[in-house]
Amino acid sequence: MVTETSKEKTHPGDGNVIISVDAMGSDRGPSSVIAGMAKCRDANPNIGFIVHGDSAQLKALLNRRDDLASVCEIRHADDVVTMDARPGHVMRNGRNTSMWSAVDAVRNKEATAVVSCGNTGALMAVSMTRLRRLPGVDRPAIACLWPSHNPGGFNVMLDVGADIRANADDLMQYALMGASYARTGLGLERPRIGLLNVGAEEHKGRAELRAAHDLIDQAAPDAGFAFVGFVEGGDIPSARVDVIVTDGFTGNIALKTGEGTAMLIRKFLRTALGRSPLSRLGALLAAKSLRGLHKAIDPRHMNGGVFLGLNGTVVKSHGAADATGVAAAIRLAFRLAQPEFTERLAAQVASCGRARHDAGNDHNADGESE
Amino acid sequence: MVTETSKEKTHPGDGNVIISVDAMGSDRGPSSVIAGMAKCRDANPNIGFIVHGDSAQLKALLNRRDDLASVCEIRHADDVVTMDARPGHVMRNGRNTSMWSAVDAVRNKEATAVVSCGNTGALMAVSMTRLRRLPGVDRPAIACLWPSHNPGGFNVMLDVGADIRANADDLMQYALMGASYARTGLGLERPRIGLLNVGAEEHKGRAELRAAHDLIDQAAPDAGFAFVGFVEGGDIPSARVDVIVTDGFTGNIALKTGEGTAMLIRKFLRTALGRSPLSRLGALLAAKSLRGLHKAIDPRHMNGGVFLGLNGTVVKSHGAADATGVAAAIRLAFRLAQPEFTERLAAQVASCGRARHDAGNDHNADGESE
Numbered sequence: 214m215v216t217e218t219s220k221e222k223t224h225p226g227d228g229n230v231i232i233s234v235d236a237m238g239s240d241r242g243p244s245s246v247i248a249g250m251a252k253c254r255d256a257n258p259n260i261g262f263i264v265h266g267d268s269a270q271l272k273a274l275l276n277r278r279d280d281l282a283s284v285c286e287i288r289h290a291d292d293v294v295t296m297d298a299r300p301g302h303v304m305r306n307g308r309n310t311s312m313w314s315a316v317d318a319v320r321n322k323e324a325t326a327v328v329s330c331g332n333t334g335a336l337m338a339v340s341m342t343r344l345r346r347l348p349g350v351d352r353p354a355i356a357c358l359w360p361s362h363n364p365g366g367f368n369v370m371l372d373v374g375a376d377i378r379a380n381a382d383d384l385m386q387y388a389l390m391g392a393s394y395a396r397t398g399l400g401l402e403r404p405r406i407g408l409l410n411v412g413a414e415e416h417k418g419r420a421e422l423r424a425a426h427d428l429i430d431q432a433a434p435d436a437g438f439a440f441v442g443f444v445e446g447g448d449i450p451s452a453r454v455d456v457i458v459t460d461g462f463t464g465n466i467a468l469k470t471g472e473g474t475a476m477l478i479r480k481f482l483r484t485a486l487g488r489s490p491l492s493r494l495g496a497l498l499a500a501k502s503l504r505g506l507h508k509a510i511d512p513r514h515m516n517g518g519v520f521l522g523l524n525g526t527v528v529k530s531h532g533a534a535d536a537t538g539v540a541a542a543i544r545l546a547f548r549l550a551q552p553e554f555t556e557r558l559a560a561q562v563a564s565c566g567r568a569r570h571d572a573g574n575d576h577n578a579d580g581e582s583e
Numbered sequence: 584m585v586t587e588t589s590k591e592k593t594h595p596g597d598g599n600v601i602i603s604v605d606a607m608g609s610d611r612g613p614s615s616v617i618a619g620m621a622k623c624r625d626a627n628p629n630i631g632f633i634v635h636g637d638s639a640q641l642k643a644l645l646n647r648r649d650d651l652a653s654v655c656e657i658r659h660a661d662d663v664v665t666m667d668a669r670p671g672h673v674m675r676n677g678r679n680t681s682m683w684s685a686v687d688a689v690r691n692k693e694a695t696a697v698v699s700c701g702n703t704g705a706l707m708a709v710s711m712t713r714l715r716r717l718p719g720v721d722r723p724a725i726a727c728l729w730p731s732h733n734p735g736g737f738n739v740m741l742d743v744g745a746d747i748r749a750n751a752d753d754l755m756q757y758a759l760m761g762a763s764y765a766r767t768g769l770g771l772e773r774p775r776i777g778l779l780n781v782g783a784e785e786h787k788g789r790a791e792l793r794a795a796h797d798l799i800d801q802a803a804p805d806a807g808f809a810f811v812g813f814v815e816g817g818d819i820p821s822a823r824v825d826v827i828v829t830d831g832f833t834g835n836i837a838l839k840t841g842e843g844t845a846m847l848i849r850k851f852l853r854t855a856l857g858r859s860p861l862s863r864l865g866a867l868l869a870a871k872s873l874r875g876l877h878k879a880i881d882p883r884h885m886n887g888g889v890f891l892g893l894n895g896t897v898v899k900s901h902g903a904a905d906a907t908g909v910a911a912a913i914r915l916a917f918r919l920a921q922p923e924f925t926e927r928l929a930a931q932v933a934s935c936g937r938a939r940h941d942a943g944n945d946h947n948a949d950g951e952s953e
Binding site for chain 2: 360361362374377378409411418419445446447448449450451459461462463465466467468469470471472473474475476477478480481482485486488489491492494495496497498499500501502503505506
């Protein structure tokens with residue numbers, strides 16, 4: 214490992230949107246991260262990168278990619294945050310990691326958004342410490358995209374794992390943040406928000422959910438979203454809503470349950486189509502359409518959990534993401550890397566904060582994160 | 584509606600396993616319930632029924648089915664529990680409903696198990712009142728079958744909606760009850776139990792989950808199951824576990840998320856295969872295999888939530904179940920209608936209850952149910 218901390222100053226490109234990329238967190242090593250950056254650069258001439266990690270490795274990987282290298286600054290970091298690192302340990306000892314350096318590029322306004330494949334808990338801890346929460350935000354949240362029956366093909370769900378707890382005020386803030394995300398990320402002017410519960414009737418669910426129901430309902434007219442009330446698990450991919458609000462425990466379980474179900478059905482489909490010569494021929498004829506289906510339900514194409522509620526945009530890519538997955542996360546970061554996104558989100562939370570009641574508010578937001 | 588309460592004494596069949604069926608709760612009316620019973624009777628000569636509801640309607644429906652009528656006793660009930668009825672209201676005013684009558688047939692030892700398509704909350708309330716909890720059980724649970732990568736094709740998950748809360752002791756009892764279900768329902772001698780959480784590491788999740796982890800771990804050797812520790816949402820359909828333990832809020836969301844995801848993918852598959860003449864031809868050739876796939880992920884074939892922890896077996900069928908769905912629920916009731924099932928489950932809970940600590944135990948079990 215190279216020991217000196219050097220700044221390889223090249224030229225991320227004047228006027229380009231600069232994305233800061235942690236190249237070292239991925240299970241597949243930096244090569245898949247660089248390959249994902251190259252895919253994005255090929256498709257988008259307005260993108261530039263600051264890439265963080267072991268400069269010798271990164272230089273070697275960029276050597277073969279002149280086009281990417283021309284818009285890419287390498288920033289050396291000695292250390293890497295491992296997948297099993299505890300967030301508290303990284304906060305105390307992580308100054309020399311590529312993750313820390315990547316987040317600091319957003320803190321220092323050198324980049325508009327950061328992408329990392331690293332450990333979720335550590336990335337959230339470093340992001341909270343270095344970027345700080347937006348004024349009025351008690352708990353940041355992680356938002357994911359979910360394939361849906363809606364015309365745009367995706368719904369947003371949050372929180373999917375930033376914090377296992379959320380009180381009524383937190384859930385109300387998630388509604389505001391999710392609405393901002395849907396406006397910028399999905400291009401929806403007036404997103405429809407649903408609150409996840411075990412039934413659609415207003416008397417159902419835990420007390421904090423009923424309180425959140427009333428808070429979100431009151432906030433909806435001024436915040437420019439429509440509140441559809443309680444929704445159930447089956448509504449997450451539905452065309453009834455654009456944004457599903459829940460606590461990070463439930464959201465994480467739902468997300469992984471959906472992924473697990475999709476994987477099970479893909480396996481069943483493969484087995485079914487390989488069963489007889491006739492069905493193998495059928496599968497061959499329908500191959501193009503089936504590839505379209507696999508793409509529609511392929512988790513790689515919706516890769517990227519967005520941390521909302523911080524002074525800057527942070528996108529967490531899946532640790533096992535390949536080039537396609539990393540490219541999806543970078544594209545998402547690019548779409549959200551509009552200065553108005555964070556500003557508008559902050560304004561929304563602040564204006565609602567003035568109106569909302571403070572009773573029972575929990576300001577301890579450095580709790581357990583996933 | 585017929586007003587007198589009559590007992591149409593026919594002959595459910597000597598030596599047969601008698602299933603008590605509430606014919607009136609279904610969204611589709613009693614005809615689909617009777618059709619489901621007929622399917623089961625055709626496939627299983629050892630089954631008999633006591634069927635509860637409007638005797639005029641039921642007589643008319645049975646008129647055309649001599650074979651079924653010969654093993655079917657009609658028991659008239661004036662009232663029906665509606666889908667939007669509050670459980671408390673049904674407990675106070677439900678004596679003349681077909682649901683109450685159906686549960687009472689198990690209470691009176693005339694039938695070994697009861698099947699109803701009615702309102703879940705009301706069915707749980709009536710079952711708790713009339714059958715009573717097993718000694719030592721604080722909260723009964725609803726267990727469902729989940730298609731899985733395991734050789735048997737199914738995993739068990741509980742609780743999926745009996746109660747939105749569960750403390751560490753409740754979760755430990757769910758593990759015992761789920762193990763009994765897997766032994767009798769899936770034929771597994773030593774089921775593997777997993778506790779649902781947001782990560783597999785032991786320090787993750789809420790405090791009651793970490794406490795439940797230790798309780799279940801301690802109970803495993805004597806209770807004859809293997810404890811695999813924490814599992815994540817993606818493990819619910821996996822071959823790592825046979826039984827997934829969680830609280831009724833999380834379980835209900837996961838169940839409905841899985842169903843919603845399966846429905847989304849079915850729609851995508853249909854769209855993909857109809858896209859071009861070539862893929863339509865391919866789908867035609869693979870039609871038989873695709874039917875097999877649809878059957879494997881068709882929620883109707885795994886219909887039936889089982890209420891565990893009561894003095895008797897109660898199976899809740901989906902309200903919208905057609906004949907195929909009702910037949911699946913009745914088959915499940917038949918499989919669990921072995922007197923040893925409830926007895927062994929009771930013995931397991933009792934022997935573990937003697938060992939487990941009582942601190943923090945919540946004996947209020949008439950709380951909100953779904």
